[in-house]
Structures are given as structure tokens and as C-alpha cells.
Amino acid sequence: MTTRDECLALDASDPFAGLRDEFLLREGEIYLDGNSLGPVSKSVQRRVAEVIDTEWAQGLVRSWNAAGWMDAPLRLGHRLAPLIGAREGEVLVADSLTFLLAKIIGGSLELKTERHVVITDAVNFHSDLYIVAAMARLAGRDIVVKNIDRDTLREHLDEDVALVMLTHVDFRTGEMLDLAGITADVHAVGALMLWDFAHSAGAVPLDVTGADVDFAAGCGYKYLNGGPGAPAFMYVAPRWHGVLRNPLPGWLGHARPFDFEPTYESAPGMRAYVTSSPSVIALGALEGALDVWDRTTMAEVRVKSLALTDLFISLVEEALPGVFELVTPREHSRRGSQVAIRHDQGYGVVQALIDRGVIGDFRAPDICRFGFTPLYLRYVDVYDAVRILVDVMTTSAYLDESFAVRLAVT
Amino acid sequence: MTTRDECLALDASDPFAGLRDEFLLREGEIYLDGNSLGPVSKSVQRRVAEVIDTEWAQGLVRSWNAAGWMDAPLRLGHRLAPLIGAREGEVLVADSLTFLLAKIIGGSLELKTERHVVITDAVNFHSDLYIVAAMARLAGRDIVVKNIDRDTLREHLDEDVALVMLTHVDFRTGEMLDLAGITADVHAVGALMLWDFAHSAGAVPLDVTGADVDFAAGCGYKYLNGGPGAPAFMYVAPRWHGVLRNPLPGWLGHARPFDFEPTYESAPGMRAYVTSSPSVIALGALEGALDVWDRTTMAEVRVKSLALTDLFISLVEEALPGVFELVTPREHSRRGSQVAIRHDQGYGVVQALIDRGVIGDFRAPDICRFGFTPLYLRYVDVYDAVRILVDVMTTSAYLDESFAVRLAVT
Numbered sequence: 116m117t118t119r120d121e122c123l124a125l126d127a128s129d130p131f132a133g134l135r136d137e138f139l140l141r142e143g144e145i146y147l148d149g150n151s152l153g154p155v156s157k158s159v160q161r162r163v164a165e166v167i168d169t170e171w172a173q174g175l176v177r178s179w180n181a182a183g184w185m186d187a188p189l190r191l192g193h194r195l196a197p198l199i200g201a202r203e204g205e206v207l208v209a210d211s212l213t214f215l216l217a218k219i220i221g222g223s224l225e226l227k228t229e230r231h232v233v234i235t236d237a238v239n240f241h242s243d244l245y246i247v248a249a250m251a252r253l254a255g256r257d258i259v260v261k262n263i264d265r266d267t268l269r270e271h272l273d274e275d276v277a278l279v280m281l282t283h284v285d286f287r288t289g290e291m292l293d294l295a296g297i298t299a300d301v302h303a304v305g306a307l308m309l310w311d312f313a314h315s316a317g318a319v320p321l322d323v324t325g326a327d328v329d330f331a332a333g334c335g336y337k338y339l340n341g342g343p344g345a346p347a348f349m350y351v352a353p354r355w356h357g358v359l360r361n362p363l364p365g366w367l368g369h370a371r372p373f374d375f376e377p378t379y380e381s382a383p384g385m386r387a388y389v390t391s392s393p394s395v396i397a398l399g400a401l402e403g404a405l406d407v408w409d410r411t412t413m414a415e416v417r418v419k420s421l422a423l424t425d426l427f428i429s430l431v432e433e434a435l436p437g438v439f440e441l442v443t444p445r446e447h448s449r450r451g452s453q454v455a456i457r458h459d460q461g462y463g464v465v466q467a468l469i470d471r472g473v474i475g476d477f478r479a480p481d482i483c484r485f486g487f488t489p490l491y492l493r494y495v496d497v498y499d500a501v502r503i504l505v506d507v508m509t510t511s512a513y514l515d516e517s518f519a520v521r522l523a524v525t
Numbered sequence: 526m527t528t529r530d531e532c533l534a535l536d537a538s539d540p541f542a543g544l545r546d547e548f549l550l551r552e553g554e555i556y557l558d559g560n561s562l563g564p565v566s567k568s569v570q571r572r573v574a575e576v577i578d579t580e581w582a583q584g585l586v587r588s589w590n591a592a593g594w595m596d597a598p599l600r601l602g603h604r605l606a607p608l609i610g611a612r613e614g615e616v617l618v619a620d621s622l623t624f625l626l627a628k629i630i631g632g633s634l635e636l637k638t639e640r641h642v643v644i645t646d647a648v649n650f651h652s653d654l655y656i657v658a659a660m661a662r663l664a665g666r667d668i669v670v671k672n673i674d675r676d677t678l679r680e681h682l683d684e685d686v687a688l689v690m691l692t693h694v695d696f697r698t699g700e701m702l703d704l705a706g707i708t709a710d711v712h713a714v715g716a717l718m719l720w721d722f723a724h725s726a727g728a729v730p731l732d733v734t735g736a737d738v739d740f741a742a743g744c745g746y747k748y749l750n751g752g753p754g755a756p757a758f759m760y761v762a763p764r765w766h767g768v769l770r771n772p773l774p775g776w777l778g779h780a781r782p783f784d785f786e787p788t789y790e791s792a793p794g795m796r797a798y799v800t801s802s803p804s805v806i807a808l809g810a811l812e813g814a815l816d817v818w819d820r821t822t823m824a825e826v827r828v829k830s831l832a833l834t835d836l837f838i839s840l841v842e843e844a845l846p847g848v849f850e851l852v853t854p855r856e857h858s859r860r861g862s863q864v865a866i867r868h869d870q871g872y873g874v875v876q877a878l879i880d881r882g883v884i885g886d887f888r889a890p891d892i893c894r895f896g897f898t899p900l901y902l903r904y905v906d907v908y909d910a911v912r913i914l915v916d917v918m919t920t921s922a923y924l925d926e927s928f929a930v931r932l933a934v935t
Contacts, residue, residue: 139582148586155582163806167573171753172549172565175884176558184753211801213775214624221663237787242776242801245789249774253631255665262787336802343581343594343805364659365623366652375889377647377672379655391621391652392746395753396573397804474585479785 116433117426122494131419131489137407138491144472145496150314150453150486151476153340153404162403166396187398188389192348194405198413199312199331200322201350207385208335208401209393212313212347213246214363215332218388219349220250220278221362223307223330224258227277230306234271235280237262238287243311247280265292269300276306284314284451287478289443291319291451295326302327313337316348318420318452320413323350330355338452338488341401349388356384365390407490419489420452423497427454427485430501435508442482453486467507473500526843527836532904541829541899547817548901554882555906560724560863560896561886563750563814572813576806597808598799602758604815608823609722609741610732611760617795618745618811619803622723622757623656624773625742628798629759630660630688631772633717633740634668637687640716644681645690647672648697653721657690675702679710686716694724694861697888699853701729701861705736712737723747726758728830728862730823733760740765748862748898751811759798766794775800817900829899830862833907837864837895840911845918852892863896877917883910
């Protein structure tokens, strides 16, 4: 099995080695929760200070134009676009993921008025389930939302389906779905496809253009490292620009915002989906976080992500055989950038790990969830995390003492 | 008329003198646009740095609980409540004003399903007009939105009115409406009253409890100084807690957010109106800004606000008689914390003032708008602003040369 020295050697030749210095990480802590909240980068600190101390303090109200605040939702969208395979003018950064989903779902249901079914995943993130139900209700007609087992999607696809909304990487299991294949299946019955990229953006390569995706949205605070509750992003395929209506409009999405017209007339392109004045400081944090992404590509990220998750899986299975059930798919093509392992004492295991400086998280009822983020995570971190996991499992009350002698990691 | 020395004397004895030092203001500039975007306070810088450098960088994902991020929308609501005459547990800080209005309007229309009319002000801020139209459309039944002349409100009130939404202080004219009187008129026909406090919170004393207001919402970036696009606030009278449904729900408003339940069940109280993970950095900026408000009361603010607007009006009228038409009401009971004056060359006047360091703004077609913010504005600033206005009007092409000799301010 891989040794600690081998991990150190991998780190020494890692093209990401320089990027780790961009992040503020606590000495002696191994952060495996970047899939929940990414850490602070120096570029975030710099950009937020610039927004507050210069643009706001010095420019004051003039900065809406002079510092480009008005255009920030689109400017950040342009910068984020390459991470999801979109082109300039197809991505917007604003609001929160739930509101952006609401806009897309609400708009979609107006495009398919002759259809009555919306399909989503029964184990989707619960906010997604709540907002799809809410927007179906607000559609003001007879819409049925089906929360299905996603593996049975094809059985549910027919000419009455208006919209399918799936999360591309499952937040619990880390399973990655087939972006292009499912989108094609959905299109085959004339339905629209909306992907939630909360656990995909910055985690895995995405190609909304190649996969012919209609709509997508994701959040900025996980793998993108934009800060707690960072603004979200949305993608609308160019064929729907000017067609998909924003059901929650505001003055900044008006064709002529400063004409103060009493009737809403949508701006062209992605600007149509802007509602209010953006939170400039929050956008500044995300903009700073995106600086780091300029220094790599998602293809490079994916190579190291798979190496890290492979390493974690193999170390855990070799050191603690049969102790955990691997929940995340072993096949690369079905794996996001996290590993979920199941244990009936999972809650206690995660707490014990956190006490020893290995930060993962727990998802009820029994999932220990670990995110692997190539920008700042080292191979040796994975090794040390597993060593600490072994220590937790063997010195705590989880396993009987005799188990320890079989351990290869010491 | 008031002299510059008298203004300096007023400033010397001003109880707000110490607060001005809390703000980062540009040397030689007079900022009369705090009604559009308030300036940076040192407490904002401190609090944002604390959120990023300590809570986020050190605490990482743990800070959702350890640093109280989960409760930030309610914690900030509690701190803001006294500014609008609300009590603890009645105010929430989140999202943007438009989304909070959407929640209230959408929820209200479900409470009055037998009624078909929503009334608003034809000259309301345009985002308000767009979102009330949008939510009426999403109500899925035959709702008529009437954009009326607000002075004719009583003529439009009858048993078919579900909701009246008015902005308490007109963003163009600075006219303040009768909070308690109008609310009572609306209640007399059994309708609900929603007030937009965008230009009221931190500008004038408000008493939602005394006025028996049903719902209110406002933004954090004007007189409250919470930063560009700061989170907004909403008030729901306790009689509607558990009754007014949130039509745009999310996981953080669920009764048990960490149980990941597939069906939405609203949390009690104001938490029901939280949708998503809040933008913690943006909330941090607003929280820092609220520190300043702990050092004064709205009663004190009002006294100085009226003194400043009175001074501005009298100096302009004495120095430039007949040049501008006063748009803002002269009666204190009908005046917010801004003064709007009309001139057919208003756009050029405002630009010339900005060039000379007096920052006001222009609202089409002919309104020069000046905000007066007691926390950091001095009497001498008002005097100097008018002196510069006179200079602009007499040395520029706006007036003929002979006018200058009549000027009292030199």
C-alpha cells in the first residue's frame, strides 16, 4: 500500500503545490469539508479589502458605474463560465442557489404549458425539493412533481414531462450522474433539463455546451471557495435567452433600469435574470476566490481529485477492511470529488475525527462525508487523515482491541 | 439667514459629533447621497475582517454554529428591530428587498383568496411595481394590480382589496406618508398593509407596533450603511407568524433543517421566512454598520435630520430665490430625510456639484436629490454645499450674470 513517503513525493512534484499557499489553512488541521464550505484564499481577502476600503469608501455611490458594480453579476459569470463549459454571456452570478432555481423552474413551467409533470430526485438536496414544489404550486395550474428514484428516470419520461431537475453530484453519496446522457434522454421526450451543480462546479469538469444542457445553477461557497452563503450562479443555454422569462423580476434586469419605467421589460441575454442590486461585498469575495481558478484547469483538477479519492478509498479499505461501507461509486465516471463511507456509529466517528483535527462532516443517518479539493489538499493530508481515522477506530470504543494488530497503517 | 459660524457652533455642540469619526469620508467631499448608498464605517471594516480572518478562516464550516452564522438573519433582525419600533423575534435580515417583498406579497395573496385587488402607488420604486405584478401573476387567480395616485387611496379601498403596498418615504420627492393613518384606513376594509421602508429605516422614527402594521420590508444599504447591495430586512406582525406562508421556502426555514426531510414544514416565527444559507460576509458588513446605531436613538436622529433639511431648504431659498422648485414637503410630518428640488437643468446641476465635491443624485426628469444623514453630516457641510450650489448656479451657464448680485451666501 501507499506509504507516507510516497505521498510526500507526490506532493513534491504536484503542480498544485504553489496554490496551497494561497489559502489560509490552520496548522495541524486537515480540511476535508471543502465540499461544504471552501476555505479563505488570500485573493479573497485582497479583493474584499479593495471593495470596502477603495471602491465603497472612496468611490461611494459612483462605484456602481466607475468600479463596475452594476456589471458584477455578468462579469463574474464570464469568469466562472469556463468552469462549467459555458461561453461568455451565458452565466450570471447572483442571489442564492434557491432563488436562481426558482427563476429557472418558474420560467420553464411557462414554456411548457401543455405539460403537467416535473421530475426530480427523491434524495435531492431538500431545498431543491422545497423550491420545485413551491414553484409548481405558483405555476397556477395542475402540475405534479414526481420525486423519483433517479435510476428509474427513463421509466418516468414521457410527453407530459415539462422539466427534469437533478443534482449532478449527489450531496450525500458523491455519485456523479451522466450529464450528457440524461440530458439527451430528457430532450428525447421534449422536456427541459435543469442541473444543480452545487457539488459539481470546481469539483469535476463540466460541459454544458457539449451536453446540450438547457439550464444549470450552482453555489459559490463549496468547491469555488467564495465564502459562507456566497452568491450562486446560473446558466441558461443561448437558445433560451429572450425566451425563458424571469418570474421574479427586478429593476436591474430591466432593459432600461435608469428610465424608471412602471412596466417591466426584460433586458436581453443573461441580464434578464438579475433581480436586485447585487451584494457587492459578497460578490467581491467570490471574485477574489475565482482568481485562484485562473491558475489551473478543470482537467488538471480532475486528475488530482481522482488520485486523492482513489488514495483515500484504498488506504481506508486496506487499513480498515470491512469496517466501513463505501457509498461513493468506485468507477471514476460516476464519482464526484468527495468520498462517503457508511458506519452505524458515523456521527461519533466524525466528531472524534474533528477532535483530532480532521474536518469532515456527517449526513444522517450514517454517512461520513469527506471532500477532496486539489487546490489546497496534499496527498500526505489524505495519508494522515486515514492514519488518524485508524487511530480513532482502534483506540475508541468503535472496534474491539484485537482489530488493531491487523492494521497496515501505523 | 444662518451664517457659517452659526453652523460651526451647532456642530461644536452636536451630540453626533463623535459618531462622524466612525465613518470613512473623503476629505473635501460633502456626501449627500447616503439615501442611495451609505458610507463605510470603521465598525464595518472591523466586523468584515473578523468574519473573514477569524470566523471563516479559523472556524471554517464549524462557524455555522460556533460563530452563530445560522442565527445571523434573526440576530441582525433583533438588532434592527428598535429602529422600526418592532420587538425581538419580529424582524429578519436576509436576501434582497425584492425577494422579501415577493415573500410577503405571495404569502398575503394566499391569506385573502376571496379578494382580487392589490393596490400600490403608480410612482412607487419600479422594482416594487415589477415584483407586485409578478407575484400577482404567480398567485394563479384573477388578481388586478392597481397602480394608483396615492392621494386617492381612500377612493380605491373596498372589500375587494387584498393588499395595499406603499413606500413610506417617496424615493424621488422625499414625501413621508402617514404610517398609522393609512394602515388604519386599509384595515378598515379588511385589507392587509405592506410598507416598503427603503427610504425610512434609519431615516425617520418608525413604529410598526403602534401603527399596527401587518408587514414591512426595507433595505440595508441606504441610511443603515450596510454596504452596496446589503441584505434587506422584513417585519411580520406577530399575529401573522405561523399564518403567513413563505411562498419561496428553503432548507434554512424548515422546522428541522438538519433532518433533511423531503417535505417542507415551516419553522415557527420569523425563521419561516429564511430561505437559503445567508451571505455571511454581507451580513457581517451590515452587522458592523448597526454598531453605530447602538450609540444613538431614532428620536435624536430625527431632531437633527429635520434641522439639516430645514437648514438646506432655507439656505437654498434665501440664496437662490425662485431658482428651484421645492418638491419635498415643507411640513415636518410629511418629510423624510432627503430634500428634492426641481430644475429643468437638474442633470447638469448635479453633475456640476459632483465635480465640485458635493455628491447628490439626479432622478429623471428634473429632480436634484440630496440625502441628509445625521450620523456623519455636519451643519457646516450643509452650508458649504449650498455655497457651492450657488457658485455652480451663478458661474455656470444656468443663470444669467445679473442674478449673482442678489445672493446672500458668498
